[in-house]
Structure formats: C-alpha cells, structure tokens
Amino acid sequence: MSLWIWLLLACALAYAWKLVGYFVPAKLLQNPRMSRVAxxxxxxxxxxLTVVNAVASGxxxxxxxxxxALAAAAIALAFRAPFLVVxxxxxxxxxxxxLLGWN
Amino acid sequence: xxxxxxxxxxxxISISIATGLYGVSFGALxxxxxxxxxxxMALSLLLFSGGSQxxxxxxVAGGGSGVAAMSAATLLGMRNGIYGMQLNALLHPTGxxxxxxxxxxxxESTATSTGxxxxxxxxxxxxxxxxxxxVLWNLFTAVGALAGxxxxxxxxxxxxxxxxAAFLALLWPRLKGREPVAIAVVCALATVLAVPFVPAGVxxxxxxxVAAVIGWFSHGRSDEGLEPDVDPYxxxxxxxxxxxxxxxxxx
Numbered sequence: 269m270s271l272w273i274w275l276l277l278a279c280a281l282a283y284a285w286k287l288v289g290y291f292v293p294a295k296l297l298q299n300p301r302m303s304r305v306a307x308x309x310x311x312x313x314x315x316x317l318t319v320v321n322a323v324a325s326g327x328x329x330x331x332x333x334x335x336x337a338l339a340a341a342a343i344a345l346a347f348r349a350p351f352l353v354v355x356x357x358x359x360x361x362x363x364x365x366x367l368l369g370w371n
Numbered sequence: 372x373x374x375x376x377x378x379x380x381x382x383x384i385s386i387s388i389a390t391g392l393y394g395v396s397f398g399a400l401x402x403x404x405x406x407x408x409x410x411x412m413a414l415s416l417l418l419f420s421g422g423s424q425x426x427x428x429x430x431v432a433g434g435g436s437g438v439a440a441m442s443a444a445t446l447l448g449m450r451n452g453i454y455g456m457q458l459n460a461l462l463h464p465t466g467x468x469x470x471x472x473x474x475x476x477x478x479e480s481t482a483t484s485t486g487x488x489x490x491x492x493x494x495x496x497x498x499x500x501x502x503x504x505x506v507l508w509n510l511f512t513a514v515g516a517l518a519g520x521x522x523x524x525x526x527x528x529x530x531x532x533x534x535x536a537a538f539l540a541l542l543w544p545r546l547k548g549r550e551p552v553a554i555a556v557v558c559a560l561a562t563v564l565a566v567p568f569v570p571a572g573v574x575x576x577x578x579x580x581v582a583a584v585i586g587w588f589s590h591g592r593s594d595e596g597l598e599p600d601v602d603p604y605x606x607x608x609x610x611x612x613x614x615x616x617x618x619x620x621x622x
Contacts, residue, residue: 274437275410278427279417281441282448286473289455290464300593305586306450307596311551312558312582313447314422314542316575317429319559321535324566324574326434337532341539350389351540351601355396358536362529 333365379492383483383499386603390421390479391507393537397424398515400534403525404432408516415512419505420477421600422541423447426575429534435572443572446579450597454481461485462494475501478599486604500603544598550591558582 322338323329340361344354374380394415401411406428414424423444430440455476458464461484464472475497484497522528546552558578565574586595 271437274441278441278444281445282418285448285452286455286476288452290459290469290473303453303593305583306453308582308586309579310450310596311545311554312578315555315558316562316578318538319562334532334535337535341536345543351393354540355533355536359529359533362532
C-alpha cells in the first residue's frame with residue numbers, strides 16, 4: 269500500500285515540474301544555471317541508474333551476467349541500434365550468460 | 372489531409388511509433404520489478420516521462436524504498452520544467468490547453484516542436500508527437516505489463532540485463548562531448564563507492580547531488596543532457612553538422 273502513496277506522489281511532482289515551466293515567469297527559468305543543473309542531473313542520474321542496475325545487489329557489489337548485458341547494450345548502441353533492439357540485446361546477453369552458468 | 376502533409380506531423384507520427392514501442396520494455400520491466408499492473412499503468416498514464424518511470428522501477432527493483440524511488444523520479448523530471456518554459460514561449464497555449472500541454476511535455480515532444488522553424492509547424496509537431504506518444508506509450512505499456520506478468524522468473528529471461536540496457540540507452544544520446552562523459556563517469560564512480568555504505572536507492576540520489584553541483588559550477592553548454600532519447604530529426608542532423616546543434620529553442 270505504501271508504494272502506491274510514493275508512486276502517486278511521484279506522479280504529482282512530475283506534473284508539478286511540467287506545469288512550473290508554463291506558469292513561472294520565463295526569466296526565472298531562463299537562468300542558464302538552472303537549465304545546466306537540470307541537464308547535468310539527468311546525465312548523472314542515468315549514469316548512476318545504469319551502474320546500480322549493472323553491479324549492485326542490495327548493499328553489495330556483484331559481477332554477474334548483468335555486466336554482459338551492459339557490454340552487449342554498449343555494442344548495440346555503438347552500431348546505432350534502436351532502443352528496443354538495445355534492450356533485447358541486454359536481455360539476450362544476460363539470459364545466454366546465465367544459461368552458460370555465469371550468474 | 373492538410374494535416375498529413377505537414378512535415379512536423381509526419382515527424383511527430385514516426386517519433387510516436389519509435390517511442391511508443393519501447394513502452395513494451397517499460398511495462399514488462401515494471402511488473403517484474405514488483406509493481407502490479409495498475410501501478411505500472413498509473414506511472415505511464417500519470418507520470419508520463421520515460422526516464423523518470425524507468426528510474427522509479429529501477430530503484431524499486433534494486434530494493435530501494437518508495438521515498439528513494441520517488442526522489443530519483445522527481446529529480447529526473449526537473450528538465451521537463453525547462454522544456455515547459457521553452458514550449459510556453461514558443462506555443463503560448465491558453466486556458467485548458469496549458470494543462471494538457473504540460474502533461475505532454477517530455478523530451479520527444481519538445482524536440483519535435485523546437486526542431487521546426489515555422490510557428491504553426493512547431494505547434495503541430497508538439498501536439499502530434501505529444502498525443503501520439505501518450506496513446507502508444509500507454510498502449511504498449513499495457514501490452515508489456517500483461518506479457519511480463521506471464522514470464523515467470525525474470526532473471527531467466529535476462530530482464531535484469533534489459534533494465535541495464537534501457538538505462539544505458541537513455542544515457543547514450545546525452546553523452547555528446549567531453550563534459551557529459553566526464554559527468555557520467557564521476558557519477559558512476561560515486562555510485563559504486565556509495566553502494567556498500569548507504570541503503571539501496573540512496574547512491575542514486577548521491578550521484579544526483581554530485582551532478583547538480585557540477586552543473587551549478589560548470590560553464591558548459593546550457594542544454595547539456597537535454598537531448599531526447601529518440602532524436603526526431605536524426606537523419607536531418609546526420610546530413611548537416613553534429614546532432615542537437617539546431618535543436619535549440621527560441622529561449
């Protein structure tokens with residue numbers, strides 16, 4: 269139940285961010301510094317989420333089949349594969365490595 | 372018929388299909404992360420911002436708390452405020468349209484709109500991409516959620532690997548130039564160092580703070596990191612100079 273509360277709060281806050289742009293005087297947000305923080309935070313969060321999903325399991329670090337998924341995704345992206353193909357490459361690599369016995 | 376001959380509408384439709392389709396991966400990963408069908412749908416219908424949705428389920432899948440999941444999703448949503456400001460200056464929506472436009476304000480609808488030069492085309496591009504992605508993203512989220520629920524052990528299918536790949540694919544188009552790469556590396560390192568010492572989910576928030584501090588003090592491009600996951604004008608950009616070069620809004 270409590271997950272629902274945080275989930276709905278996340279939805280409300282996401283909409284609030286979107287609305288802010290339409291209602292706050294442009295001068296406030298035109299500050300290049302705000303725009304830069306929004307951009308660098310996007311990069312930082314996505315980099316962090318990539319790493320967490322690749323090597324963290326709870327509070328410990330693990331080298332398992334997910335590293336293979338990371339490598340496969342990077343190769344697919346280097347070849348300009350579309351999003352869905354990249355995701356399938358990641359899933360395929362992890363599944364095959366597990367089949368071969370690398371957890 | 373006039374609408375279909377609009378170049379912005381054509382771009383909007385093709386970006387809707389490309390983006391909407393990967394709603395399948397979100398839906399499937401969400402239910403295997405432990406969210407139920409309606410929680411998954413609530414994220415696509417109400418939150419409607421791919422990166423933030425993946426962030427929310429990514430934190431939950433890693434054992435993080437609801438607060439951490441909400442925080443990561445919210446911090447990742449800040450850029451939509453910047454897009455809203457650009458679109459408001461460009462399209463001047465009035466009345467109820469403002470509230471609808473806000474919900475449809477995401478990377479791809481913004482990029483489709485700001486990639487046009489004619490004000491009418493900018494408006495058509497925004498609404499075509501925004502509405503098209505909203506409808507298809509939710510449709511394919513439902514398909515993915517239903518399919519994911521029947522998969523059994525998600526690890527056997529490599530779905531945890533799919534999540535890793537999804538985040539890298541979201542990050543990749545934003546790594547243009549030396550500074551974004553440096554930020555990504557620093558934040559990845561900060562995350563790895565933090566994992567053993569703080570509860571799950573918190574390392575992501577630490578990385579966000581590191582990135583915000585870098586952004587505050589750096590002097591890089593002001594639109595760094597504000598690129599769409601799927602570039603609506605990719606072909607056009609490849610023919611011209613570097614990507615994202617002509618994507619700047621009037622602001």
